[in-house]
Amino acid sequence: MTSTLPMIQALPTVLHLIDGQRVSGGTRTADVFNPATGQAEKRVLLADKLTVEQAIASAQAAFPAWRATPPLKRARVMSKLKNLLEDNADAICALVTAEHGKVLSDSMGELQRGIENVEYASYAPELLKGEHSKNVGPAIDSWSEFQALGVCAGITPFNFPVMVPLWMWPMAVACGNTFILKPSERDPSSALLVAELALQAGLPPGVLNVVHGDKEAVDTLLTDPRVKAISFVGSTPIAEYIYATGCAHGKRVQALGGAKNHAVVMPDADIANAVSALMGAAYGSCGERCMAIPLVVAVGDATADAVVEGLKVEIAKMKVGPGTESSCDMGPLVTKAHFEKVKAYVDQGVKEGATLVVDGRGVKVDGHEGGYFMGACLFDHVQRGMVIYQDEIFGPVLGVVRVKTLQDAMDLIDAHEYGNGTCIFTRDGEAARYFTDNIQVGMVGVNVPLPVPVAYHSFGGWKRSLFGDLHAYGPDAVRFYTKRKTITQRWPSAGVREGAVFSFPSSR
Secondary structure, X not given: OOOOOOOOOOOOEEOEEEOOEEEOOOOEEEEEEEOOOOEEEEEEEEOOHHHHHHHHHHHHHHHHHHHHOOHHHHHHHHHHHHHHHHHOHHHHHHHHHHHHOOOHHHHHHHHHHHHHHHHHHOOHHHHXXXXXXXXXXXXXXXXXXXXXXOEEEEEOOOOOOOHHHHHHHHHHHHOOOEEEEEOOOOOOHHHHHHHHHHHHOOOOOOOEEEOOOOHHHHHHHHHOOOEEEEEEEOOHHHHHHHHHHHHHOOOEEEEEOXXXXXXXXXXXXXXXXXXXXXXXXXHHHHHXXXXXXXXXXXXXXXXXXXXXXXXXXXXXXXXXXXXXXXXXXXXXXXXXXXXXXXXXXXXHHHHHOOEEEEOOOOOOOOOOOOOOXXXXXXXXXOOXXXXXXXXXXXXXXXXXXXXXXXXXHHHHHHHOOEEOEEEEEOOOHHHHHHHHHHOOOOEEEEOOXXXXXXXXXXXXXXXXXXXXXXXXXXXXXHHHOEEEEEEEEEOOOOOOOOOOOOOOOOOO
């Protein structure tokens, strides 16, 4: 008998990747939403402790052979992966946009920055060369080399589901380690596809494993003694927890936290170009970037008035809609919960007395009424004590703070708990040099609103934006994912008996 009831189709399930195979693991799941529609389109398995332990065991078993693989062969895998990422860019970016919501052009930019890190990792034979000194003493040679740590892990955020994982595991495995990636459960599919492309590029099974999950998975990685190093990008409270817990269990940890980046606009700045730059920096990716600019510090009321007027004009031209439409400048926020959180911050800013110049809370997108869309919001007269000044909002909310001097602006920035990124717009080289030399922030731009370092430099902030001594990717990544060993050797002449020496050895 045929049922007349409508068929309810199960959502596709995003699995883990362990030992080169997609596998199930864990009994709990989380919905993966399309932020443009507000509809769940997939479910992702949340790994339990046993599943994570299986991934760790797979990585540990793969480590000896991978560590013994010549660096040139490891580098060739990275070169093949770079080509595969470029060949599959459309598919990867479609997944990013479908699950995160950012516009496709932004997804493409994210992927390209990730590819650059893969390309840098393909230089591993050069990067891993040690140092050698001959005859440091009579017939004694000494050298250093950089050896792999073992099993490493990365915990990555929702806002860059492709790029941030590529900050981590390509260099880790190029250095001879094996790796476990735990991407965000909000948008897991693109990281999984990239990992499978790495297998196609020749990465042996077990060298890279992907497990999805929440705190249970994270805590297993933090406490298991087989995991030697943890890299994390996310909010400051979680970064602090990751750092403290990982260090307490004897691991090497780098944990990148939150940000509240200030853009200083000087009276002599090219205001039109500054406004254009601020638009992308504040509202690109719906403000969901740790290097976004949520605060403008305008030096002088005339400067502030000009910036606010310019921003109002440009905001009026913006189109908000699904990221799949090429005409859109800004897509939706990632989840309904995050949408409500950002909206509450705007409400709070109004309540605290800031002037809401542009209100994006009422934006509606035809045909996508269930999507998590918010338009650009612009506040003026933001004060230091306000919540919208202090907190990381992570949404399309830009506030203008008015100060009298450059030093006032710098004092404001230096007093903030975060020190991730900042920038200054000016034509004055002396002011720019003073700012870059003295500001207490890790990444600084001059007429560059998003001073994200390229792949052959390293990324990281100061103060409560980074826990750990080494920054992400670039040269610091080589140091983070290796340990230095120094070897000193001497070959005595055959048949020559030497007396004991009880003084401390020296080259004299």
